[in-house]
Amino acid sequence: MADAPRGRALGGLRPSGALLGVVPFFAYTTVFLLIPTLVVVIGAFVGTGGFTLDNVTGLFSAGSAYVTALEQSIVLSAVTALIGALVGAVLAYAVSTAKPGGVVKRFVTSLSGVLAQFGGVALAFAFLATFGGVGYMTKVLNDLGVSTGSGLWIYEWNKGLMLVYLYFQIPLMLIVFLPAVEGLRPQWREATETLGGTTWTYWRRVAGPILFPPFVGATLLLFTNAFSAYATAKAIVTQGAPLVPLQIDGALTSEVLLGQANVGRAMAMTMVVVVAVVMVIYAWVDRRASRWLAR
């Protein structure tokens, strides 16, 4: 305790001392993250004749496919983030009640760690092999009398692709949210019960508010994860680029429509803007939720 007031007083006079501690982080991210992002953002405003706003305005012109792709991307990311967060949170809670150090906990967390990064062509193939036209689950479902329609539902961005995205969203939520759930002390539960509260009271008044900020943070992570995921989508939906990362891929690597590189960068810049907006919303929610926590 003796150190704290002195530190704070000195902190007011010498801010630079404390700042030194974060220099490594900022130096590293400046070189490997901020400068690359700047390269992309600057590229968004470069045209054949130098500085131009055409790349950006062209994206939002009437009838542009990009606006539809942006809407669909946001919807897809939001839905998979919410569902993934809810299922993942329940799963995290279930895992946290298991014996610490037991096989179940280790197994589920290791499996989730692997599946959270499982994506791309391999995941697309695995899902097609399961739920596609000739997939074995499609046969099972048909035998059980469940109609799978034309079998083409898996290729639509708002049906099959959502299911595929959940496959890596749920494990990611587990991994990221588990530390928060494990931070719940059993003593708090006991205290609630001692004071006459039920399970519902515990969740509503104690565990809920404590878990809410990390829950929202994790959901935000899931949102941006789905928003920028593209390898899986590219393997399943090659036609029409219904999502933003696919539009960017088309702009950057097309063999047919050339010279779109800076349009691709403009698209990437709008992605950063969208996430910045979502982050602002999250910051506001977080501030309100943490108000009573004296941290």
Next chain:
Amino acid sequence: MSTGLRANVHRRQRMMRWAVIGVVLVFFALPLLGMLDFTTKDINTGARSLATWRTLANVGQINEQYPTLATGFVNSIGLAVITPIVMLVILVPTMTWVRLRLPWLNRTVEFISLLPLTVPAIVLVVGLTPIYSWLTGWLRFLLGDSIGESTLWLSLAYVILVLPYAYRSLDAGLRAIDVKTLSEAARSLGASWPVVMWRIVLPNLRTAVLSASFLSVALVLGEFTIANLFSRTNLQVAMFLLAKSNAQISIAVGLVSLVFAFLVLFAMSFIGGTPGGGLRHRRALRRSQKETA
């Protein structure tokens, strides 16, 4: 408090636990079974056949036919070791320090940590191109061609990729412990800052650190786009080339790499001690029980 109530709670908890985990595990297993189904089939006759797995088991022949697989595997292992270490060295002290001394920087650090996710890999490569040209230029000048162009330098970019996930895990862990009180207590007892980090903060963050490392290793083992676009070989790139010649073997290798990554993570969960509890915790509990007895 009656023991019946406690026992009821525990029983309900156990049922819920098995139900939830069971359903989710079935969901996870379905596509993996689809992959297994494809690799145990004879393409032309549709009959069950283990030919693909038998070919795969012949490691010597695989190595001869697809030499890049071995190179990619070794590179991925190296990357999977370096990336989490660099990530932890950069993130844990920074996040703790921000929490303790520079709370006004919290939002900035959070936004920067989330930024890598907003930029899809193909675009990040566009931005990283000048960085890596510059970096490789210097590395080749200082360390020679073969070390300067080694795939292992990709770990610097991978740390950036893993930043969002690691930040979220560590943040959840840091919120759960009262860093301020712990560090002030340690400092008032005479500990220096490195000691505080290493012996107070880190052990209390065990689950979070492990989660963050899990995600780093899994990300590195599953990363394809950046390595591919920089024409470097890692496990996924090698498997992709393999897929071009023989589809069944590539799916089989894909399954094997998933199992391998799983085993690595499973082993890692033992390194950090038991997650969320720990040997020390149990020892301390036993000691306190002895004292009160």
Next chain:
Amino acid sequence: MNRSLTRRLTGVAVIGLAAATFAACSAPSSSSGSSTSGSVNAASAKSAADFGGMDALVAAAKKEGKLNVIALPPNWANYGEIISGFESKYGIKITSDQPDGSSADEISTAQRLKGQSTAPDVFDLGTAVAMANTSMFAPYEVSTWSDIPAERKDANGVWVNDYAGYMSVGYDSSKVPAPTSMADLLKPAFKGKVALNGDPTQAGAAFAGVQMVSLAEGGTAGDIAKGVDFFKQLKAAGNFLPVDPTEATITSGQTPVVFDWAYNNAPISKQLTSWKVWIPDNAVLASYYIQAINKDAPHPAAARLWEEYLYSTEGQNLFLKGAAFPVEYDAMKSAGTLDATAAAALPAVTGTPVVPSQSDNDQATAYLKANWAKAIG
């Protein structure tokens, strides 16, 4: 509040300064660009004669010992055999990067890895991308230059066509009936089964697929309205599959019908015996790919030897074996050096092959840009 604003501005200033400093200090350039063998600068050699003969070229290439190729999948026009043939003939190790790369990826990788030893040495590009980037190529004329028709090469040797493919429809005969006309593909037997190799606004193979269908439906390679309309009908019938067809999806039965180059469809029958290739009557669309050498190739002598190999009888016959139409076909036929069995195994075509011109492609591109997403979406 004021202090925190100052702090943030300081942060921004620091980042800006860092960016400027970084931009200014790049490493002293090492002399890895040009490799000199004896007194010959390999990077500026325009023919084997500049080296002092083929043997000197072979020696220079062997000294370099390595070659980087890019975007050459092993089953594409038999590149797998060509690569291993080159490796065993000259003992030069080939690194094959980004097998699934597009032509645009080849160019951007060359720019990305400029100056490094992993940069691509040679390119195999679609016409559109090649013509837009001729400034990146080094001129070189192979020894068999005279065997290549004049319209298939650049007069200055900057680029040269290497092989052509016919657009075809590959199908699994055990899963679908053999199609005899485009209209067959609209029937219920093909429900959820027909895939195009990519998006026509992005991939050259898919683009040519739409052109071929347009020819089959009575249009031309430039006026592809009928082709796009056909795919619209295909989608409406529920037969069109938006999946990216790969060896895995084909052999597992997920994509039983695929529009792709004949040299991509033909090798599948090695893995899947019931796979057949069909080219519609009087709708033969041929497209040539372009071979070029990277001006900043890290292994210039090996790159030039690679081109010599591709245009030798051996290399051209290997293309033929992969169901691709080698550019020296006519010359080799009259000289009798053509591989007869491979030539006989080419998919049967009726009618004259149509090679789209630049204006055809421009017209088709504009139409696709305006109409494809609407037709398919």
